Amino acid sequence: MSNIEIIISSFSIDEQQKFITFLQKKNKRRDTKNIDLFKLILKGKTSTKEICNTLYGSLKKEAYYTLKQRLYTSLIDFIANNKLQDENSTDMLLVKYILVARDFFFHKNYKAAYKILDKAERIAKEFQLYTILTEIYHTKIQYAYTLPSININDIIISFKENQKNHLLQEELNIVYAKIRQVLKTVNHDNENFLDFRTLANTIFEEHNISINNSMSFKSLYQLITIVSISAFANKEFIKVESFLINTYKKLEKKKENNKQLFYHIRILYLIANTLFRNKKFEKSMHYLNLMHTHMLSNKKKYYNNFKFNYLLLLALNKNYTNNQNEAIQTLEKIISKKNIETKTALDIHLSLLMFYFQNNQLKKASQLFSKFYHSDKWYIDKNGIESDHKEKFNRNSITPRIKKY
Known part of the structure; x- marks a missing residue:
């Protein structure tokens, strides 16, 4: 596409x-x-x-x-x-507050200036907007001398705490980027297997990152993604399940989750996928239902972003809960869609092929399999390799060759 x-x-x-x-x-x-x-x-x-x-x-x-x-x-x-x-309405509002406050200071309307900065600080803290908080504290400190009632030491303490949170967010973003980059390399060369758990711990120590409740919604999302990557690489989904769910419960309490709807939906998918891999299909369906509810919110703003991944995981859950016909029907309805990302389309084709085979619909399975014609390398580039890390990729194994890709 x-x-x-x-x-x-x-x-x-x-x-x-x-x-x-x-x-x-x-x-x-x-x-x-x-x-x-x-x-x-x-x-x-x-x-x-x-x-x-x-x-x-x-x-x-x-x-x-x-x-x-x-x-x-x-x-x-x-x-x-x-x-x-839409997305930056709060940010824009706070920038306006800061500009108005600075104008008030210029015209010596000090009490009104601090009142509007206090309001801006409360909102910025609620949404954990660290960059904007820096500007708010900078302005408060700059004009602290104008009012005897202002305790500059309290503002400085808040400013330094905000600096720590901001730095933590930026460092975690760097860790997230590094691990995703390494994962991409491993996907292209499976022989260079890395222990992601050791890698993640090493990078966390290198950047002095520790998990705490002050982390932003985006930071916790990235943390969940990193843990999910590690679980996928090491096939240790059981070990990370409780961490993912407990971390999500922290996210639910954050007021900014309405603002970060995309991350919210993505996290629910990661949890549902982990539970599916742990064969906890009812729990997986619970989080899939939550995911679907959020996909429909805000006028279905992100519905198309997640629709096919949601339907694929829904079908997989149905397949393993004695609803195989429903699973097949779910994927048959979307398999011919042209606007599916290549990686997701490949997963849909492979899953439906598996459903046909398991349901003894061998003719349909054979018809679908006959459309596979690309080389092994092409599929490795598009989808990577999911296999036991102790074994090298077997070139003689059955490899999908899907027509139109």
Whole structure:
């Protein structure tokens, strides 16, 4: 899939309509075909020839590529505007508070300035916005001399505590990036197996990271992801299960979880997946149901981002709880969809193949297997290798070769 197709496929129904309205307001000419192109891509049309014939009646490649580039630019503008209005509404509000407070200080309206900074501090703490808190404390300290009632030492203590939390968040972000990078390397060369538990501990010590309740929602999400990666690499899902669930309970208590809906859904998926691997299918379904509830919230904002992963894990749970026909039906409905990420599509094909085989539907299994034609290396690049770390990858093993990938 091209970048533009990936972006459009991630839009919710509400976002699709908003983007069309955005284009209608932006278009100065009636003959602009950007909306028509958007709708064609939305329907899964990807053939240059087919799109050109629909839009122009002939193969006008240059006009099509120019139009496609303009549509891509409009998509970027639309997403950026939405993020400024939605995701960063709290951040923007607090920046306005700081600017207003500084103006009050300039005009010697000191009490009003501190009152608005106190309000900004409470909100920033609630959402653990460490960068904005730094600006708030910087301003408070700078003008502490203006009011005798201000205890500058208390502000300095809060400022230094915020610095520690901010540094912790940044260090954990570095650890997260390092471990994800190593995982990518291992996926491409399974012979260079690394002990992820030792690796994670080493990197944690290197960056002086310790787990505490003051960690932000994003930091705890990254921590859960790191632990999940370690469990996947070492096949030790049982050992991390309680940690993941207990950490999630800490996240549930944080008021910022509504603001970080994407991370919330992702964490629920990681927990549900871990429970599935531990053969705790009812518990896995419980967290999948929570995941689905959050996918539907905020006008299904992130529904398309997680839809196929959710349905795949749902089908796998059904397959192992005596609901094999439902599992097969779930995947059969989506297997022909064109807007699925390659890795997820491969997993869907492999799972359905397994369901057919287990359910003695050998003809369907054979038909699906016959569509596998890519090389081993291609699949390793796309999906990595999930195997016992003590054994080298067997080139003679059955390797998926799926048509259209």
